[in-house]
Amino acid sequence: MTPAARVAAAIGVLDNCLSGMPVEKALLRWSRASRFAGSKDRAAVRDHVFDGWRRRRSAAHAGGAETGRGIMIGLLRQQGVEPETLFTGRDHAPAVLDAHEMHLPAEPAAPAVAHDLPDWLWDCFLEDLGEAGPDAAQALRDRAPVFLRVNPRRGDQAAAIASLAADGVEAVAHRDVADALQVVSGGRAVARSRAYADGLVELQDAASQAAMLRLPLRDGQRVLDFCAGGGGKALALAARARIEVAAHDANPTRMHDIPARAERAGVRIDVIERVGERKADLVLVDAPCSGSGTWRRDPDGKWRLDPAGLAALVALQAEILDHAAVSVAADGILAYATCSVLRAENDAQAETFLRRNPGWRLADRAQWLPGPNGDGFFLVRFERTPT
Numbered sequence: 138m139t140p141a142a143r144v145a146a147a148i149g150v151l152d153n154c155l156s157g158m159p160v161e162k163a164l165l166r167w168s169r170a171s172r173f174a175g176s177k178d179r180a181a182v183r184d185h186v187f188d189g190w191r192r193r194r195s196a197a198h199a200g201g202a203e204t205g206r207g208i209m210i211g212l213l214r215q216q217g218v219e220p221e222t223l224f225t226g227r228d229h230a231p232a233v234l235d236a237h238e239m240h241l242p243a244e245p246a247a248p249a250v251a252h253d254l255p256d257w258l259w260d261c262f263l264e265d266l267g268e269a270g271p272d273a274a275q276a277l278r279d280r281a282p283v284f285l286r287v288n289p290r291r292g293d294q295a296a297a298i299a300s301l302a303a304d305g306v307e308a309v310a311h312r313d314v315a316d317a318l319q320v321v322s323g324g325r326a327v328a329r330s331r332a333y334a335d336g337l338v339e340l341q342d343a344a345s346q347a348a349m350l351r352l353p354l355r356d357g358q359r360v361l362d363f364c365a366g367g368g369g370k371a372l373a374l375a376a377r378a379r380i381e382v383a384a385h386d387a388n389p390t391r392m393h394d395i396p397a398r399a400e401r402a403g404v405r406i407d408v409i410e411r412v413g414e415r416k417a418d419l420v421l422v423d424a425p426c427s428g429s430g431t432w433r434r435d436p437d438g439k440w441r442l443d444p445a446g447l448a449a450l451v452a453l454q455a456e457i458l459d460h461a462a463v464s465v466a467a468d469g470i471l472a473y474a475t476c477s478v479l480r481a482e483n484d485a486q487a488e489t490f491l492r493r494n495p496g497w498r499l500a501d502r503a504q505w506l507p508g509p510n511g512d513g514f515f516l517v518r519f520e521r522t523p524t
């Protein structure tokens with residue numbers, strides 16, 4: 138496909154996203170209908186679509202319409218590419234720009250538009266994050282960096298960097314987070330690399346890694362990952378100490394890959410469908426959340442979330458926390474984490490938990506905001522109040 142034909146394909150996919158289709162489904166539909174497209178074409182169309190979808194509002198403003206075409210025209214302008222060079226109307230290229238698209242009035246975009254958030258979420262970002270709100274919103278407009286966690290059970294950072302390099306993946310040590318690597322180039326080859334196959338590295342955002350390193354662990358402890366999903370956090374904890382780790386999730390099918398991932402990593406994780414009576418020294422609730430700290434990886438999230446959806450998540454998180462607290466041993470720890478930046482899911486959730494449960498106190502709190510060094514993440518640690 139020519140570069141212009143890839144843009145035309147992205148326009149069609151973005152139109153489906155605007156009609157409410159999830160971005161991955163819209164891409165899959167295009168992909169299935171486009172057998173002629175090679176792997177480089179598919180990667181290029183995907184990049185256009187995700188770049189445009191993250192910047193839906195500002196790109197539409199710069200392109201003159203909230204349509205797939207308007208978003209692509211605006212996105213190209215933001216990227217410093219003159220859309221006229223691709224919109225030629227020839228050989229599967231999009232149609233030539235009309236007079237309106239060529240000469241848009243230079244009206245400044247409203248702040249929520251310039252920061253690519255729905256109006257109500259822009260207000261939340263400003264209210265919840267204060268001066269840091271605009272930068273956090275800006276970070277969500279760009280592609281996410283790729284981070285890896287080095288598994289100390291399989292080798293050290295230097296070994297991981299060398300092994301990845303042999304497979305064409307250039308990675309460097311993260312500036313703040315021990316054992317984290319940032320992929321500088323060749324990111325698409327990580328999943329095929331020997332370092333990944335051998336369990337020497339796992340894909341995990343740097344803020345999630347930092348949060349797991351912040352939880353105190355001692356050999357011999359029992360840890361329960363209450364919302365384990367694919368097991369990313371359970372694996373990170375299991376690699377750190379000689380502990381017994383159990384993984385639980387309300388949706389057991391989400392834990393399907395944990396045994397294979399644990400074997401690759403050289404750790405043991407017991408997948409349990411029922412939590413049972415046995416208490417744990419650390420119970421981690423990595424709660425279902427809006428994902429607002431990770432919206433650059435999942436831009437659908439920011440366009441689909443509404444206040445009612447947020448309220449439903451907050452209610453679910455509170456219910457899970459109360460339920461999980463029952464499984465903590467007498468002198469144990471309850472940790473609550475989200476990959477959200479929104480106060481309702483973070484500090485406000487922690488405050489209402491403490492109000493409902495006077496037997497607990499806040500022992501630690503940390504927040505990471507999305508930026509070049511990682512996604513947004515939030516962690517609090519509760520301990521029982523001494524009686």
Ligand SMILES: C[S@@+](CC[C@H](N)C(=O)[O-])C[C@H]1O[C@@H](n2cnc3c(N)ncnc32)[C@H](O)[C@@H]1O
Nearest residue numbers: 364365366367368369370386387388423424425
């Ligand atoms: C943020 S994800 C977990 C991600 C995972 N810890 C990881 O590191 O890959 C939240 C998980 O909570 C699970 N969940 C939702 N409601 C739950 C409940 N009531 N009890 C336990 N898990 C629940 C979801 O199925 C989902 O897998």
